[in-house]
Amino acid sequence: MKKYLFVILLSLSLPTQAITLDDLYKRYSPEGESAFDAERGKQLWNQKHTAEDGKIRQCSTCHGNDLSKSGEHVKTKKVIDPMARSVNAERFTKMKKIKKWFKRNCKWTVGRECTNQEKGDLIKYLTQF
Amino acid sequence: MTQQTKSILVWDVPTRVFHWLLVIAFAIAWLSYEDNRYLDTHIFSGYTFLGLLIFRLIWGVFGTHYARFQQFSYNSTEVISYIKGLFGEDLRHYVGHNPAGAWAIFALIGFGLALTLSGLFVLGGEEQHGPLAGIVSFRQSGIFRETHEVAAYGLLLLVFIHFCGVITESLLHKENLIGAMFRGTKSADTESASVRPHRLIATTMITVILAYVMATFGGYLTETADQPYLPFKGPELVQNELWQEECSDCHFAFHPSLLPARSWQLIFKQQADHFDDDLDLDEETVTELLAYANANSADLEQIEPAWRMNSSIASKDTPLRITDVRYWKKKHEEIDAEVWKRDSVKSKANCAACHLDAEQGTFEDADMRIPGDNSLDSIEWLKSVLGGAAK
Structure with missing residues (x-):
């Protein structure tokens, strides 16, 4: 009985449990961290894309140019918490959020979903801050 | 008019306080009705107005001599003959309200009640606030809003007529009636006597209204930038x-x-x-x-x-x-x-x-x-x- 309870409690805590960076890299490549490159991530982060409406979209459109400062949703102007883990320890700790935002934001910015390689590169670049 | 006259206290203090507070409440209600942001002020003036009217109804029965309704209940014949007299030789002077003024006062009180009571229905219907919240529906509130507006303009017109009457009377009788509503004294024949001033009741009225002001607006004085004062609290809506x-x-x-x-x-x-x-x-x-x-x-x-x-x-x-x-x-x-x-x-x-x-x-x-x-x-x-x- 206790065992079942333990399993249930564990499974309940799973979705919100913080994920380590190592586990995160392993999800995107069997080789783990060594497969990813911060420099490539940086290029991706700064890459400009032209949207259907002719406007330039890039990560900084909403996240701003200083990763340690808050960004602003380009349309709704809602404040977006800083990306830098030095000021926002929450970043890259919850798998659910990581999945959600990679999917939503890659589609909006790049126009397609990002590949696992790109995601890992971006994480390696962003977690430097 | 060869009779000897003297100055006596005709309007006791509560009657005068009632009169001028009613004027102020009516003015505030007009100034605050249009912009929704001031609805708290508008409602404040409405309740004050209604409270004052209720006081006047009581005072009209239990108050001093010239404040009692019975003292100035004139029938239409008296009113007509009085108004005719104004333009002729037969200029009659009344110590209290004259017949025309008396009718104006009853009309003012009547419209005032229609105005504030319809206001309570609008408050209950449109805002779902006040004693009639939940009793009057949104869709029923339309008719009350129209009543409220008609009564407001009607009362404004009556105030204007009342004011013209006061000016006319003052000029014809060479007696400052506006001043009399401040000082309380008027000239009277030697047989009439002064009424009691009833200062304590007037002080109580003012105290109650000041307490109401603080209860309504005091929150603005203690609010902070993070916790602004919310004059209205709406119903608890379901959150998710x-x-x-x-x-x-x-x-x-x-x-x-x-x-x-x-x-x-x-x-x-x-x-x-x-x-x-x-x-x-x-x-x-x-x-x-x-x-x-x-x-x-x-x-x-x-x-x-x-x-x-x-x-x-x-x-x-x-x-x-x-x-x-x-x-x-x-x-x-x-x-x-x-x-x-x-x-x-x-x-x-x-x-x-x-x-x-x-x-x-x-x-x-x-x-x-x-x-x-x-x-x-x-x-x-x-x-x-x-x-x-x-x-």
Whole structure:
């Protein structure tokens, strides 16, 4: 009985449990961290894309140019918490959020979903801050 | 007019205090009716007005000699003969109210009661506040609003007639009647006697009204920038954590009572292209969000904004943006383009910038302030004045 309870409690805590960076890299490549490159991530982060409406979209459109400062949703102007883990320890700790935002934001910015390689590169670049 | 005259106290202090406070309350009500932000002030003046009228009705029975209704109940023959006398030789002087003035007073009290009582119905119906909240429905409130408006203009006209009468009388009798309503004294024949002033009752009236002022507006003096004073508290609307979390990812979490159920259904159906974003919400999430939206949508008309928004949307239309709804546009058309651009506002989607209760979804009229306007400054000014007076 206790065992079942333990399993249930564990499974309940799973979705919100913080994920380590190592586990995160392993999800995107069997080789783990060594497969990813911060420099490539940086290029991706700064890459400009032209949207259907002719406007330039890039990560900084909403996240701003200083990763340690808050960004602003380009349309709704809602404040977006800083990306830098030095000021926002929450970043890259919850798998659910990581999945959600990679999917939503890659589609909006790049126009397609990002590949696992790109995601890992971006994480390696962003977690430097 | 060869009779000897003397000056006696005709209007006791409570009658005079009643008169001038009624004037002030009526003026405040006119000044505060148009802008929804001052609805708390308007309601304050309305209750004060009604309270004063109730006092006058009691005082008209138990008050001093010239304040009693019985003393100035004249029939129409007396009124007509009095008015005719004004233009002829037969100029009659009354110590208390003259017949024409007496009729004006009864009409003023009658219209005043119609005005405040219809106001209570509007408050109960449109705002769902006050003693008639929940008793009068949104749709029933229309007739009371019309009554309220007619009574307000009627009373204004009566005030004008009353004022003209006072001026005419003052000139014809060479007696300052406005001054008499301040001092309380009038000239009378030697047989008439002064009434008792009843200062204690007048002091009590003023104290009660000052306490009411503090109860209504005192919150403005103790508020802070983080915790602004909300004069109105709307009903507790159903909140949903998931809704709050998912919506406020990208924008203010608009309460579902701002759009009809068919709009929410379409929004979730088109979630892959939600104003340029692919929300990619899983089925479970959509089911919960949609159930919450359906159970609290504008068509249920749980609160005034829901009713107003829903009533202004044609049944064939399915708006996807709150800012596309006619009622929303009408309510915000007078706001300058510059206000939307302010750092504290920035976007029309930022409801909470001005609506202090936007997160609760109640959007009460008086819980509204445009940031950067001088409203807070005037409070600061008032605080400094009161602080200075205290020293």
